[in-house]
Every structure is written in structure tokens, then in C-alpha cells.
Amino acid sequence: MTEVEISWDDQRVTGFVDGDGDNGILLAHGAGTDQMHPSMVLLREKLVAGGLRVMTFNYPYKERGAKSPDRPEKLLACHRAAADVLAPMVSGSLFLAGRSMGGRIGTYLAAEGYAVDGLILYAYPLHPAGKPEKLRIDQFPAISVPMLFLQGTKDALSKMELFEEHIAPLPNATTALLEGAGHGARGKWDAEAMADRYATVTVGWVDTVSSGATPPRTA
Numbered sequence: 001m002t003e004v005e006i007s008w009d010d011q012r013v014t015g016f017v018d019g020d021g022d023n024g025i026l027l028a029h030g031a032g033t034d035q036m037h038p039s040m041v042l043l044r045e046k047l048v049a050g051g052l053r054v055m056t057f058n059y060p061y062k063e064r065g066a067k068s069p070d071r072p073e074k075l076l077a078c079h080r081a082a083a084d085v086l087a088p089m090v091s092g093s094l095f096l097a098g099r100s101m102g103g104r105i106g107t108y109l110a111a112e113g114y115a116v117d118g119l120i121l122y123a124y125p126l127h128p129a130g131k132p133e134k135l136r137i138d139q140f141p142a143i144s145v146p147m148l149f150l151q152g153t154k155d156a157l158s159k160m161e162l163f164e165e166h167i168a169p170l171p172n173a174t175t176a177l178l179e180g181a182g183h184g185a186r187g188k189w190d191a192e193a194m195a196d197r198y199a200t201v202t203v204g205w206v207d208t209v210s211s212g213a214t215p216p217r218t219a
Contacts, residue, residue: 003142007055009080011074015057015082019048022092023210025120025202026083027056028068031069034062039185040099041197043122050203053090057082059102069101071087074106079105083114093210097202098123100157100183104136106153107147118146118209120202123183124195126167139167146215148205149199152181152189176201176219 001018016035025047029040035056047054060079061070065118071076087094096106097120115143127134148165153160158167168175178197181189188199201219206216 002197003038004055004080004085006078006085006195008077010165011060011078011081013058013060013063013078015055016044016084017053017086017089018044019051019054021048021053022090023051023052023206024086024090024092024094025053025056025097025206026079026086026095026106028079028080028082028096028098028104028106029056029058029062029099030098033099034058039191042191043099043198044193046199047202050199052203052206053086055082055086055089072105073159075105076108079109080114083109083116087115095120095206095209097122097125104175107139107143110145111142115141118144118148118150118206120150120205122150123152123155124149124158124167125183126162129156130161132159136164137165140170144172146172146174146209148176148202148215148219150176150178150201152178152183154180155183157183174205174215174219176215186194191195 004015006013044054094116095118098106099122103121185191185194
């Protein structure tokens with residue numbers, strides 16, 4: 001694993017690159033974790049074992065030890081700078097992946113037209129907890145690349161009826177449901193089981209997209 005420096009404007013954060021596969025994954029952490037959280041490390045290791053080159057990074061607030069996320073514009077600028085670091089290392093297809101908030105910021109980057117081959121969204125936060133009326137879907141019409149959503153059916157940040165109404169019908173979306181899983185690892189969906197499911201589906205889907213084939217609607 002190699003440590004890399006990610007810099008933009010007057011900001012700087014660290015990242016780690018692991019694996020030597022042709023296809024690359026930029027894996028962003030959620031709001032309450034960082035790139036060294038055990039769940040992120042576990043997922044990175046399983047994706048690398050599946051033949052992918054994976055880069056993780058910290059958003060600025062985690063780099064400075066804060067708990068509250070930065071403004072969306074700052075998160076997006078960091079995400080873009082991280083993608084710029086990984087992109088030249090990838091000889092095959094480049095994917096933006098992320099858990100919860102990290103995946104959401106990746107969708108904004110893709111909606112701006114950043115050159116990626118697909119998005120991989122683990123536990124996408126379709127709405128804030130307890131506020132299902134505040135849907136986070138406005139960016140999706142601007143995204144034309146394939147998207148993979150891995151979603152727990154009991155996720156408090158994605159009511160399943162809203163997911164089925166607003167996400168599943170997207171023409172470029174593949175969905176993979178984790179029956180009974182919530183937003184985080186618990187119960188039968190512990191960190192190991194969740195990472196296994198995430199990695200297995202991701203590796204197969206990436207192989208399909210990178211080959212130029214049309215991905216299935218469900219995975």
C-alpha cells in the first residue's frame with residue numbers, strides 16, 4: 001500500500017493506494033468514519049483481493065480531527081482532487097465509489113461531467129434520517145454513466161418505497177438489495193458479511209461495465 005498526497009488550492013489530505021489491477025476504484029468514506037476505519041479497511045482489502053486498484057482518502061474535516069463534515073463545496077473539491085490523483089494510475093476503467101456521504105459526493109462530481117466509467121454507491125443516503133421528504137436525487141438526471149446501488153432494505157436513510165420509486169427505475173442503475181440490512185453493520189449483516197457482499201457484487205459489476213457490456217438491472 002502506498003501513501004499519496006492529495007492537494008488543491010491551499011488544502012492537503014492523505015490517501016492510500018493498494019492493488020495493481022487495471023480498473024481503479026476511488027473509495028470515499030462516510031460522514032462518521034475515515035479511510036482507516038475498520039469497515040473501510042476491510043472493504044478496501046476485499047476489493048483489492050478481487051483484482052481492483054483501490055484508493056481511499058480522508059476528507060479535510062477528518063484529516064484535522066473534526067467530527068462535523070465540511071461544506072459540500074469543500075468535500076467536492078477534495079473528492080475531485082483525489083480522483084485527479086488516481087486517474088493517471090488507472091490503465092482500464094475508473095469508478096467513483098463511496099459509502100453513504102462519500103458516495104453522494106461522488107454523484108455530484110459525476111453530474112458535473114467528471115470523466116468516470118461508473119459509480120458504486122454503498123448505502124446511498126437518499127434522504128436525511130427522519131426526513132424522507134428531503135430527497136437527494138436532483139443530480140441523477142445529469143449522470144449518464146452506469147451506477148450500482150447496494151442498499152439495505154431497512155436503511156433509515158433510504159426508505160425502501162422511496163428507493164423503489166426514485167432510484168430503481170433510473171435507466172442506468174443496477175440495484176443490489178441487502179435484505180434486512182440497515183445503514184451500518186449490525187446483526188447478521190456484520191462488517192465481514194457486509195464487506196463480502198459489497199465486494200462480490202462490485203467486482204462482478206465492474207468486470208461487466210469495463211468489458212463494455214450492458215450491466216444487469218439487478219445484481
